[in-house]
Each structure stands twice: as structure tokens, then as C-alpha cells.
Amino acid sequence: MEILPLTEETMGLEMDLCLRFHPSGYAVPETDAVEGRRAKEGFLRRVFERVRPAGFVAVESGEPVALLELMPREFARRNGYITGELGEDGETLTIACLEVAAGRDRKRVMDAMVAHVVERLDLFAPYRAVEVGAFPRDVDFHPAWVYEKHGFEVAEDRGIALVLSVAVPLAGVGNGSQCKNGVRCP
Amino acid sequence: MREVTVVYSPQCPSNIHFINQMRELARPYGAEVEAIDAFEEHERAAEYLKGTPIGHTRHLFITVFVDGRWVPGHPGNPRFRDDFVEALEGGGG
Secondary structure, eight states: OEEEEOSTTTHHHHHHHHHHSOTTOOOOOHHHHHHHHHHHHHHHHHHHTTOSSOEEEEEETTEEEEEEEEEEHHHHHHTTOOOOSSSOGGGEEEEEEEEEOTTSOHHHHHHHHHHHHHHTGGGGTTOOEEEEEEBSSOOSSSBHHHHHTTTOEEEEEOSSOEEEEEEOOOTTTSOOTTOOTTOOOO | OOEEEEEEOTTOTTHHHHHHHHHHHHGGGTOEEEEEETTTTHHHHHHHHTTSSBTTTBOOSEEEEETTEEEOSOTTSHHHHHHHHHHHTTOOO
16 A cells, blocks of 8 residues: 555545545446536645645555545635634644545554654644544544544544644654655645 | 525535435425535535534534524435435424
8 A cells, every 4th residue: 555645646546535435335426426526626726725735645556545635724614624723723734534445444544544644744834733623432434543543632622522633843843755756845 | 395405515526426416305395405515605604504513523524404404414324315305394393
């Protein structure tokens, strides 16, 4: 499994996961998928103006295995994701989706994706924090355990949901080794 | 005539499909279906979402209102479809 930055070059693979390899087993008919891709592409291009890469896509044998997608908190809030109220919107990225393709070892792959993003947080400076709206139970979507395992901490406890957060290293502190393959560096 | 409002995130590429499914389900009831892109029309979307836990303890993805009343659940879930049809028929409290 190879984990690639989510950019204009890989967004098609990311959309394939949602449309063709969704963990529910549901595949969207191509007629509707075309319009869905168009809508998502327009949105992603706006995200890339603010953060690039906007997450990561895992692939194997040319097929998507997983995605981890983040965006400015302001964008996530408008899209109805659970977002935090602490800190500055302009300094915070929100993980919107962490999804694994049908038939894969979901827990193992989610673990690898979160580990990957945490190891590369310096890519996201000058943002100061990455947050996620997660759930304390062992749920399929955004389970808190996978984020807490990799250093996210509870910023806001809302009972049935948590806002978890991890700090982004200050620009220049990281070694910049991930700044390649067309990824814009801090 | 029932009014169906679908509030959705453009970030989920499957949502167009679910909106079309809602239109199919609503057609026999003569219901109008309006889809609101939460990102582009966030103020209108917020008017619908303010009475729900969405954004606070629940993620949006896509959600449906019948005559302004929230029908919880995801349109990809068969149980949701039963609840949606029940709301169209005037049930569900």
C-alpha cells in the first residue's frame, strides 16, 4: 500500500473510493457519479487554494484503499462537520473524512493513515492545529481511539462526540523531507 | 403538497445520487424536492440545521427535512427510506 498526497493529481482516486469502493458496498451509478465528481472537484479545487495537500490517499494496484481528507475549519463548518470552537478558525484544519475501501482491514488501515498524517504535520504549517470531530465508542467512522493513539488530545468533550486536536509544528522546525512530489511546502 | 429539503455537503460525491433517489421517492407524493449545497448556501443551510445536532455532535454529509421537520438518518440507509416515506405520508409524529 502506497500513501500519496491528496492533490489535483490524486483526487480522482479519492473520489473512486467514495463512488466505487465505499465500505458499505454501495456503488453509485455512473450517470450520478459524473455529476458528483464535478461537484466534488469544484469544491476540492477551492480547498487546494487554502491547503495542499488536502490529506492523503492510499492506493494498491492502482485502486484506492483509503483516504484522509482535511480542510480549513471554516470550510468544514460550512459543510456541516463537527468542528471545534476553541482556537482560531484561520489557524485550524479539520479532518473531514477518514474512509477505508470495502473489504480492507478497516482498523489497520485507519491506523496507518492517521500515523501517516501525524508524521507529516509540518506539511500543514502555517496552520497551527489539526482537529477532528470523533466519537468515543468503537465506531466505524472517526473513532477517537485511532486519533488518540497518535497524539491527538481532547480539546472539547461534548459527551457523545469529542473534538480532538493535535498541534502542527512551527514552520522550519520539521526537516522538510516530505516537501517533494509537487507538494507545496511551508 | 409536501416540501422536501435536502441539505448536503458537496464534499461527498455520492450525494448527487442520494438527492436523485430522494426525488424518485418523493415523486409519487407530488412533493417538491429542493437541494441546498451547504457550502455554497451556508446561511440557508444553517437555518435548517440549527434545530439539529449536526455540526456539534453529528456530521452532516447529507440530511433531509420534510415540511421543515428533520428526518434523521442517511439516505443510503434502508431504514431511513422507510422513515422518509412515512414522513411523506404524514406520519412520524
